[in-house]
Amino acid sequence: MSSGRIRRSLALGAVVLAAAVLLGVAGAGAAQAQAQAGRCAGHKVRTLSFSTGKVLVYKKRGYVCAVTVAKRPGARKSMSVSVQARGSRPARDKGRYTHHAGPVTVHAGHRCVWVKGKVGGGSTSSGWILC
Template sequence: MSTGRIRRGLAAGAVTLAGAVLLALAGPGVGSAAAAAPCPGHKVRTLGFSTGKVVLYKKRGYVCAVTYSKTPGARKSMSVSVQARGSRPVRDKGNFTRLAGPVKVHSGHRCVWVKGSVGRGSVSTGWILC
């Protein structure tokens, strides 16, 4: 073997070793997002109300919604509903600790009506995203 090959092999080994050491020192999860979004697509609207919020996402003709509680922890009555104009609403309702949903409907270019509640607080939009 020539000295050029040996030097290249040693350099490649050193780079690999340095990368492994950096990954070990950084640990898992460094630089990653805190939590993945429950719905695909981009966030288009946040609807706040006294006890929580409803977050709407949109991707390729679909609208997805999630209701979040302002005070997660104890189980409380929560709901989320999305209805595309001309269709039936899609709902998630129950006693949850942190969020209700996600619920997703195909809206195409139609308007949607979104409702959400946490305990006694609620929001209802009327026809939006037309």
């Protein structure tokens, strides 16, 4: 085999290896994006922890979003989450879920919001926050 043919074979092998690595990284990123699909957009501004779970509160461009996450996911249990901007009605999600309730989003602008969450017998209520 000539040295030119060896170099071409090595270059082709390197290209195939690089493509495989890039596809693996892209696949992991897609799986992570899919796992986050049930979550809120924006940056996390509060975590309200309680005995059976936590409420994650996010904010982006005047919108506030919240999701309640069970501390021990698995069996279906009663869960709820609500967000209320001052002067408006609350946005709610309530049901029997295995992992999380929500997300729920409200347009708050520069108004305060009240966030509530519940998993089984435990719950939390924030009072007026993000004023």
